[in-house]
Amino acid sequence: MPDPEKTPTSAPVPAPRDAVPPEAIKAVPVRHYGRWVSAVGVLVLLGLLVQAFAGADIRWEVVGDHLTYDTVLRGAWETLWITLLSMLIGVVLGMLLAVMRLSSNPVLSSVAWGYIWFFRGTPVLVQLYLWFNLSLIFEVLNVGFYKDEMNQVITSFVAALLGLGLNEAAYMAEIGRAGILSVDPGQTEAAHALGMNSAKTTRRIVLPQAMRVIIPPTGNEFINMLKTSSLVSAISHEELFLASTNVSSRNLAVMEMLIVATVWYLILTTVFSIGQYYLERHYSKGSGRGLPPTPLQRIRAQLTSFRTRSQVGGERI
Amino acid sequence: MSGHPMVKSEQVHKSFGPIEVLKGIDLEVRAGEVFCIVGPSGSGKSTFLRCINHLEKINAGRLYVDGHLVGYRQRGNKLYEMREREVATQRRDIGMVFQRFNLFPHMTAAENVMEAPVQVKGLRRAEARERAERLLARVGLADRVDSYPSQLSGGQQQRVAIARALAMEPKLMLFDEPTSALDPELVGEVLDVMRALAEDGMTMIVVTHEMGFAREVGDSLVFMDGGVVVESGHPREVLANPRHERTKAFLSKVL
Ligand SMILES: Nc1ncnc2c1ncn2[C@@H]1O[C@H](COP(=O)(O)OP(=O)(O)OP(=O)(O)O)[C@@H](O)[C@H]1O
Ligand SMILES: [Mg+2]
Numbered sequence: 001m002p003d004p005e006k007t008p009t010s011a012p013v014p015a016p017r018d019a020v021p022p023e024a025i026k027a028v029p030v031r032h033y034g035r036w037v038s039a040v041g042v043l044v045l046l047g048l049l050v051q052a053f054a055g056a057d058i059r060w061e062v063v064g065d066h067l068t069y070d071t072v073l074r075g076a077w078e079t080l081w082i083t084l085l086s087m088l089i090g091v092v093l094g095m096l097l098a099v100m101r102l103s104s105n106p107v108l109s110s111v112a113w114g115y116i117w118f119f120r121g122t123p124v125l126v127q128l129y130l131w132f133n134l135s136l137i138f139e140v141l142n143v144g145f146y147k148d149e150m151n152q153v154i155t156s157f158v159a160a161l162l163g164l165g166l167n168e169a170a171y172m173a174e175i176g177r178a179g180i181l182s183v184d185p186g187q188t189e190a191a192h193a194l195g196m197n198s199a200k201t202t203r204r205i206v207l208p209q210a211m212r213v214i215i216p217p218t219g220n221e222f223i224n225m226l227k228t229s230s231l232v233s234a235i236s237h238e239e240l241f242l243a244s245t246n247v248s249s250r251n252l253a254v255m256e257m258l259i260v261a262t263v264w265y266l267i268l269t270t271v272f273s274i275g276q277y278y279l280e281r282h283y284s285k286g287s288g289r290g291l292p293p294t295p296l297q298r299i300r301a302q303l304t305s306f307r308t309r310s311q312v313g314g315e316r317i
Numbered sequence: 318m319s320g321h322p323m324v325k326s327e328q329v330h331k332s333f334g335p336i337e338v339l340k341g342i343d344l345e346v347r348a349g350e351v352f353c354i355v356g357p358s359g360s361g362k363s364t365f366l367r368c369i370n371h372l373e374k375i376n377a378g379r380l381y382v383d384g385h386l387v388g389y390r391q392r393g394n395k396l397y398e399m400r401e402r403e404v405a406t407q408r409r410d411i412g413m414v415f416q417r418f419n420l421f422p423h424m425t426a427a428e429n430v431m432e433a434p435v436q437v438k439g440l441r442r443a444e445a446r447e448r449a450e451r452l453l454a455r456v457g458l459a460d461r462v463d464s465y466p467s468q469l470s471g472g473q474q475q476r477v478a479i480a481r482a483l484a485m486e487p488k489l490m491l492f493d494e495p496t497s498a499l500d501p502e503l504v505g506e507v508l509d510v511m512r513a514l515a516e517d518g519m520t521m522i523v524v525t526h527e528m529g530f531a532r533e534v535g536d537s538l539v540f541m542d543g544g545v546v547v548e549s550g551h552p553r554e555v556l557a558n559p560r561h562e563r564t565k566a567f568l569s570k571v572l
Contacts, residue, residue, distance in 0.1 A: 197401055
């Protein structure tokens with residue numbers, strides 16, 4: 001953006017005195033026949049699908065009743081908790097691993113490498129079982145200041161957090177590393193030249209910029225985690241999926257209960273997607289592209305522009 | 318101009334792996350001086366500048382800033398590497414301005430200037446903000462304090478970068494081709510700021526291709542080529558009557 005005071009203004013080209021303004025273009029727009037055909041095709045297919053489900057042997061009232069059924073709600077709550085806590089473990093440990101991985105200290109970077117190698121290389125389901133059955137090989141947990149029987153410590157909930165969280169950390173480490181590497185080394189150099197130490201440089205300069213690259217895939221990981229948490233049912237922790245199937249083993253409404261679970265998963269993922277949208281906005285500060293208005297702001301703008309249409313120019317929000 | 322020596326370089330050598338980039342640099346910059354370094358691309362100008370604030374470690378020789386060894390402590394005739402904290406402390410007193418500005422893009426102009434005083438010197442935010450506004454006004458950007466770098470022109474960004482370096486109240490400023498990334502019509506505004514800084518008595522080492530600036534503002538000038546200082550003297554002297562063939566060849570291309 002040139003400084004308005006400094007840029008020499010080029011002399012305006014004088015318009016010819018009595019030039020006739022050019023005729024406005026009136027052209028036939030390109031017709032997109034293909035779009036119409038495909039839209040109609042898709043609509044027909046959708047109609048057939050709706051028809052099939054409407055006619056299918058599903059007791060929708062059972063679905064409706066059980067959406068807010070106690071066991072189901074508790075399961076959904078459990079799924080949400082497990083997801084949030086596992087992701088918290090994953091993000092914090094993952095960022096630590098990412099920084100370790102990029103450290104010039106060979107011990108730190110190879111430990112991080114080994115961690116990622118192990119946890120990415122084994123299925124989450126196996127890891128969940130490994131944690132859950134830890135008491136088979138270690139009967140007591142003894143960490144000096146704390147001592148207890150292992151199967152008292154590793155409940156299904158704790159096994160779920162360890163299995164999902166530690167596994168997630170390996171993936172978050174890679175995402176974090178990509179984010180950190182995306183930041184121009186000139187930024188670190190500028191910070192060092194100002195007398196900032198490495199820790200401050202990482203925290204104040206590098207990570208905030210890496211966030212723009214880190215957040216979109218992290219949002220993905222969050223949503224994946226919501227779904228992957230259903231594996232916890234295998235170690236008989238009653239989260240959303242197990243809760244729904246437990247109910248259906250009593251009321252025999254198998255399909256109905258699966259639909260209930262599906263609806264809840266969709267609700268949760270939708271809420272997370274909205275959260276991601278706002279987080280991305282926050283970290284795009286200063287990225288040059290002006291922030292687009294949020295849906296809420298857009299609605300508000302609509303409302304006010306109805307009221308004061310004459311004053312609000314087309315673009316203003 | 319004859320202050321005490323601010324920078325003293327004795328036989329400074331620097332290699333990247335097998336490639337020797339600096340092959341024994343000897344020079345002295347006095348306090349209050351504007352010291353210009355010119356030379357062809359790849360001659361090691363940036364590398365030398367980066368050695369001065371220890372962004373690069375030298376392999377041989379001695380480099381002093383304000384009488385202190387850069388990056389090392391000497392006890393007897395043994396050298397001890399400084400800890401990160403000590404290096405950081407040394408760097409506080411040396412401002413650096415980069416060719417590509419390197420402003421922090423997620424911070425406004427004022428926040429860029431405030432960052433180091435707050436984080437490194439522990440200045441209170443209100444005080445740092447005041448200082449930032451004063452410095453930004455000094456580089457002619459009083460009205461852009463709250464703009465993000467992406468909303469500023471190259472010349473404005475570079476002036477913010479200069480204000481950011483000044484916020485640490487350095488006793489020495491290093492400029493690495495501060496105008497090379499700028500459109501020609503924006504070069505002047507940055508050089509004006511540097512000229513004003515020189516008039517205030519700041520010690521400055523300036524790597525530049527702006528021979529006009531070197532001639533007018535510079536107190537000394539060295540011509541570097543192939544990792545050595547080929548020729549040095551008063552800018553008007555060297556630029557008007559270069560003695561070495563290599564200097565002549567270089568100047569005939571850039572002037
Ligand atoms: N980190 C590095 N690793 C390896 N080689 C390097 C590194 N930095 C610089 N060099 C090499 O050192 C030499 C001198 O580089 P330097 O950047 O100091 O030159 P310069 O005089 O500043 O050139 P220019 O005018 O193009 O900026 C070049 O050959 C360059 O390739
Ligand atoms: Mg250079």
